[in-house]
Amino acid sequence: MKVIDHKIERLLWQVQKPARYTGNEWNAWRKDHAGIKVKMVLAFPDLYEVGMSNQGLKILYESVNRRPEMLMERAFAPAADMEELMRAHNLPLFALESGKPLAEFDLVGFSLQYELSFTNVLNMLDLAGISLHASERGESEPLVVGGGPCAFNPEPLAPFFDFFLLGESEECLPELLADLDAFKQTAPDRKELLAKLSEKEGVYVPALYRPVYKEKKLKALERVDPGAPGVIKKRLVKDLDSAPYPAAPVIPYLQTIHDRAVVELFRGCGRGCRFCQAGYIFRPVRRRSREEIVKTAREQIALTGYEELSLASLSSTDYTRLDELIDELDRALAGEQVKCNLPSLRLDSYSIKLADRLHRGKRSNLTFAPEAATERLRRVIKKNISEEEIFTALGDAVDAGWQGFKLYFMIGLPTESDEDVAAIAELCHRLKQYFRRKAGRRISISVSVSTFVPKAHTPFQWEPQLPLPEVTRRQEILQQGFKKMPGVDLSWHDAETSFLEAVFARGDRRLAAVLEWAFKLGCRFDGWTEHFSMSRWRQAFREADIEPEDYAQRRFEYDDLLPWSHLDCGVDKEVFIKEHRKAFNLDADFEGEFR
Amino acid sequence: MTRIKFRFARHAPLKHISHLDMMRLFQRALRRSGLPLVYSEGYNPHLRFNLALPLPVNVTASEEFGEVYLSETVSPDQFVSTLRAQLPESLDLKSASSEDYKAPSLPSQVVAALYRATLGREENCRAGSSQFRAALDRLMAREEILVQKTKKKKKQAYVNVRPYIIEAYFKESGNESPLELYMLLQAGSSGGVSPFFVIEQLEKELNCDCNNKAFWELHRESLYTDKDQFLQPLSEGM
Known part of the structure; x- marks a missing residue:
């Protein structure tokens, strides 16, 4: 067992939640570094509690560590109090399992889940003492790799990474680490090594490409090395049943955001909501078999002692014969006192029925995401549920004894009018009256409203985000509507963080300078309201001489070269164009277009 | 029904966790152990388990206590060996004894x-x-x-x-x-x-x-x- 380094130990009594930095959890891997050929750290650019809730991290941790010749350790972004002490005591960022500095590993892999964690990536590299720019890294420094959803448009991060892995890595990452070890035997320099790696499917080495800009627009992406692939295809797991999946995930000592056993039902989503990046980049739909799900659920419960099991997917009730699966799980986990839950529920009666069957204990809240409050706008985004379906489904849930609902909406969607915004409150008002007639008891409604962020690799990738003042104006319409509605709890996302997210979600390499400035000016944890500072960001944009509005509010034309056009998520541009056109020409093909 | 009282030490590597973390750690270890646990009745059944006194963060301990109810008779020695296998080494389960289950709860x-x-x-x-x-x-x-x-x-x-x-x-x-x-x-x-x-x-x-x-x-x-x-x-x- 690792004895925490004395230096770290002396800092821990001064920080909040010191167990964020101690590792040694139940089911964590403890591998002796001696004799291991390739050593990697998975760096998650957010707090331990957030990172340890990420399913991708758990899967990769399993996929690499089950191979005896390699190892993967974990590192998370230290909170502000810990960072301050680490800098004061010259303590480099270390991996949890061994306490070794990140710079001593062969690879440092960043999980890129969210644009607003980009400054944390830079900060973690800096804390680790690794050169920020890939071009400045010496032969002895680790390779820095990025993966996850944001790797589908990693351009703002391009100069800081040696390479990116596109798509699902649980099968290809161990392969790649083995290759890396083999390449290393021939002792190439860093440049040769990266050129070799770029031949592998899914590997994107940004230094092999050079963007050309003209009048603020991206004109071309030149290949620096003629051997570099013109298009990088994503990697994809063909068969979920045979892909690595943890039977004994690490159990954090601290309470994390999702502190439970998780079994994935299927990957991908066939719904095709036009704003949803996950719905496109994880295509096609691949399901895990019922036998495998039940087996994994049993193993996880037995090996973790978790009291809760979540059946994860992007749209649970799309799993065929879900009712039979639930029956089998019921039998398999009988007497174990396990609560099951089914997130990502669709708003229909079938979903309610299943959620209800699965549920044990108090029926507190159910969560749904109608996203838009009018049928017209729901058709625009392809979230095709009718108002009647919403009322029937929620009515059924009330009959079954559920006590409240959490509803997610978005404002600023393409074609949205003031009426669409006002309709959110009106819909809640009608629901409230309906529940009162139906239930004769108080049904709580809480509404959470985010701002639409156009994302790469979606049919809305060409669409601008609303200008900030307009978002603020629509948020006021929203609040106005809820003013006279006691008992309905309204919360909305900060418009400025959504703006920044939009800048980077469709950004290009020129934004790297902004990121570097923002990091130097002290931006960290930008997704956390208590840390976010728009004024610091404004300064970073000024220093880098970039107008953020040019990015967030830009409308791309179909002919424009998109910063991510060389990255292939598996969906043709024609599909995105067709879906984009359909969004604005509704009546022509609404009926029957769905699945 | 049996009531088991157990004695344990907490060594330095685990001193950074809070009382609630300790509660979860023990509950999950107990659930993994396969011991015949007892849950409370009602909507949200919870494990009948207690720690004597919350141990603050950053404090090690040599003699802490917990208690748990079991639906079948399990000898104290068997209890110790079964649960020990599910606990991290920094949580050192030392001994256990059967208690009168009508006696006041351990925390009290x-x-x-x-x-x-x-x-x-x-x-x-x-x-x-x-x-x-x-x-x-x-x-x-x-x-x-x-x-x-x-x-x-x-x-x-x-x-x-x-x-x-x-x-x-x-x-x-x-x-x-x-x-x-x-x-x-x-x-x-x-x-x-x-x-x-x-x-x-x-x-x-x-x-x-x-x-x-x-x-x-x-x-x-x-x-x-x-x-x-x-x-x-x-x-x-x-």
Whole structure:
């Protein structure tokens, strides 16, 4: 067992939640570094509690560590109090399992889940003492790799990474680490090594490409090395049943955001909501078999002692014969006192029925995401549920004894009018009256409203985000509507963080300078309201001489070269164009277009 | 139904976790162990399990206690070997005993705890041991040591915690060994005081001008129950 380094130990009594930095959890891997050929750290650019809730991290941790010749350790972004002490005591960022500095590993892999964690990536590299720019890294420094959803448009991060892995890595990452070890035997320099790696499917080495800009627009992406692939295809797991999946995930000592056993039902989503990046980049739909799900659920419960099991997917009730699966799980986990839950529920009666069957204990809240409050706008985004379906489904849930609902909406969607915004409150008002007639008891409604962020690799990738003042104006319409509605709890996302997210979600390499400035000016944890500072960001944009509005509010034309056009998520541009056109020409093909 | 009381130590690598983390850790270990656990009735069944007294973050301990109800008879030895296999090595399960299941709950039995605070050697306050001793004498001579407590409806109230410091003394030690402060503090449902608070007050009394924050290692030696007006270690009879 690792004895925490004395230096770290002396800092821990001064920080909040010191167990964020101690590792040694139940089911964590403890591998002796001696004799291991390739050593990697998975760096998650957010707090331990957030990172340890990420399913991708758990899967990769399993996929690499089950191979005896390699190892993967974990590192998370230290909170502000810990960072301050680490800098004061010259303590480099270390991996949890061994306490070794990140710079001593062969690879440092960043999980890129969210644009607003980009400054944390830079900060973690800096804390680790690794050169920020890939071009400045010496032969002895680790390779820095990025993966996850944001790797589908990693351009703002391009100069800081040696390479990116596109798509699902649980099968290809161990392969790649083995290759890396083999390449290393021939002792190439860093440049040769990266050129070799770029031949592998899914590997994107940004230094092999050079963007050309003209009048603020991206004109071309030149290949620096003629051997570099013109298009990088994503990697994809063909068969979920045979892909690595943890039977004994690490159990954090601290309470994390999702502190439970998780079994994935299927990957991908066939719904095709036009704003949803996950719905496109994880295509096609691949399901895990019922036998495998039940087996994994049993193993996880037995090996973790978790009291809760979540059946994860992007749209649970799309799993065929879900009712039979639930029956089998019921039998398999009988007497174990396990609560099951089914997130990502669709708003229909079938979903309610299943959620209800699965549920044990108090029926507190159910969560749904109608996203838009009018049928017209729901058709625009392809979230095709009718108002009647919403009322029937929620009515059924009330009959079954559920006590409240959490509803997610978005404002600023393409074609949205003031009426669409006002309709959110009106819909809640009608629901409230309906529940009162139906239930004769108080049904709580809480509404959470985010701002639409156009994302790469979606049919809305060409669409601008609303200008900030307009978002603020629509948020006021929203609040106005809820003013006279006691008992309905309204919360909305900060418009400025959504703006920044939009800048980077469709950004290009020129934004790297902004990121570097923002990091130097002290931006960290930008997704956390208590840390976010728009004024610091404004300064970073000024220093880098970039107008953020040019990015967030830009409308791309179909002919424009998109910063991510060389990255292939598996969906043709024609599909995105067709879906984009359909969004604005509704009546022509609404009926029957769905699945 | 059986009620098992168990004794354990918490070593340094696990001292950074909170009481709630400890509760979850034990509950999950118990669930993995396959022991015949008992759950409460009702909508949200919970495991019938208790720890005697919350152990603060950053404190190690040599004699802590927990209790759990089992639906079938399990011998204390069998219990220890089964649960041990599911606990991290820094949580050292030492022994167990069967208890009368009608006796008051373990947490309600606790009335006091003995702490040992060791002054670290490095990067530390430069005050000498005689200064520390004098500061402690001044602290103990006070009739009132007030703690601000936020009560319901955000009302601020002051509680005098001086009576909760039953005893506090520096162990006689040579010049070479580190300074050790022992504190016997009231604990449990009838009120108590945190060892960190006592140390904070001691440092205030010390009022040293060296600007170095003292680094104390805290350890909980034992827990006590009340036996005919006398303190009796909770380990009695195990």
